[in-house]
Amino acid sequence: MSKGRVLITGAAGFLGSHLCDRFINEGFEVIGMDNLITGNLENIEHLFKLKEFEFYNHDVSKFVHVSGELDYIVHFASPASPIDYLKIPIQTLKVGSLGTHNCLGLAKAKNARIIVASTSEVYGDPLVHPQTEDYYGNVNPIGPRGVYDEAKRFQEAMTMAYHTYHKLETRIVRIFNTYGPRMRLNDGRVLPAFIGQALRGEDLTVFGDGSQTRSFCYVDDLVEGIYRLLMSDYPYPVNIGNPDEITIKEFADEIIKLTGTEQKVIYKPLPKDDPMQRQPNIDRAKEILGWEPKISRAEGLKITYDYFRSLPDEKLYKKEH
Ligand code: NAD
Ligand code: UDP
Numbered sequence: 501m502s503k504g505r506v507l508i509t510g511a512a513g514f515l516g517s518h519l520c521d522r523f524i525n526e527g528f529e530v531i532g533m534d535n536l537i538t539g540n541l542e543n544i545e546h547l548f549k550l551k552e553f554e555f556y557n558h559d560v561s562k563f564v565h566v567s568g569e570l571d572y573i574v575h576f577a578s579p580a581s582p583i584d585y586l587k588i589p590i591q592t593l594k595v596g597s598l599g600t601h602n603c604l605g606l607a608k609a610k611n612a613r614i615i616v617a618s619t620s621e622v623y624g625d626p627l628v629h630p631q632t633e634d635y636y637g638n639v640n641p642i643g644p645r646g647v648y649d650e651a652k653r654f655q656e657a658m659t660m661a662y663h664t665y666h667k668l669e670t671r672i673v674r675i676f677n678t679y680g681p682r683m684r685l686n687d688g689r690v691l692p693a694f695i696g697q698a699l700r701g702e703d704l705t706v707f708g709d710g711s712q713t714r715s716f717c718y719v720d721d722l723v724e725g726i727y728r729l730l731m732s733d734y735p736y737p738v739n740i741g742n743p744d745e746i747t748i749k750e751f752a753d754e755i756i757k758l759t760g761t762e763q764k765v766i767y768k769p770l771p772k773d774d775p776m777q778r779q780p781n782i783d784r785a786k787e788i789l790g791w792e793p794k795i796s797r798a799e800g801l802k803i804t805y806d807y808f809r810s811l812p813d814e815k816l817y818k819k820e821h
Contacts, residue, residue, distance in 0.1 A: 596651025
């Protein structure tokens, strides 16, 4: 018997597709929704044969209609790579604001619980390190990244308003850099960028002097944290990420070692407003969800490298940007 019906927006994307798998495996019926602006149906094509899975090709920034009952909404639709959201800034602002409003309205109409995908970007270029959930952030609203960061900050405000004024069951997950199979090789994020360069025999492009830091979480760990948060009764934001922090230069060196490439690191200008450091404080997730990441970077990178290596050459050489 089905555990319930879940709508997952952004279903054809990297994280959305892994969430579809998880909810199907848990025994839910899943409706995947996506307009394919940065996603790819290949990520969920294995689900199309299942009677527990349906797909709606729809832009969630426009009115969202789903017939029948809904128990949960998992709102993950939004470009996530800086290169993507700089290319489609207005759509990014719309999906974080109007898209979130539509999903909240649908949750209210169906009396469903909703979780929204927020981000470490709500902390901007943080002045508090590591970042705790009670830090308000340091975001430039009119800078290039503002279209993403402010949409996500608005998303959080709107979600809390529905919780407070409509007593809706809401959850907010603040996701830190996550990686794994099904990322697009050419989406511009640092991990696919470096592995793609290594596989093509190109030098690895480090932006700035490479002293900026990130903390990379393997996708299965993230999905576990999201699932636990949705099933919890906690309505305030929770950081989910791996606190194992590394500089981008060290990260490039790790990829060089992992792939055995003979190429070297070359330096390119640092994009404007690129955060200098980022590391989640996960005390809240540990305390409330009993969650912490289990997969080391070495293990996760190996799985992800094997995935990218298995892709056909046309994907490796496809230029998107
Ligand atoms: P992704 O680009 O792979 O997936 C996003 C999906 O949303 C795509 O399939 C895209 O086509 C779809 N989409 C975008 N706008 C839409 C719209 N208006 N209507 C319907 N579908 C739409 O990105 P991802 O890495 O899977 O990120 C998913 C979510 O997680 C995003 O909300 C992102 O902000 C958040 N997030 C991701 C990370 C990360 O490290 N991957 C970190 C922080 C937050
Ligand atoms: N970066 C880099 N080389 C690349 C792509 C990204 O040095 O080819 C840097 C980028 O400037 C940032 C970090 O890697 O400091 C992570 O970038 P990403 O786009 O993956 O995500 P962000 O955390 O900035 O949203």
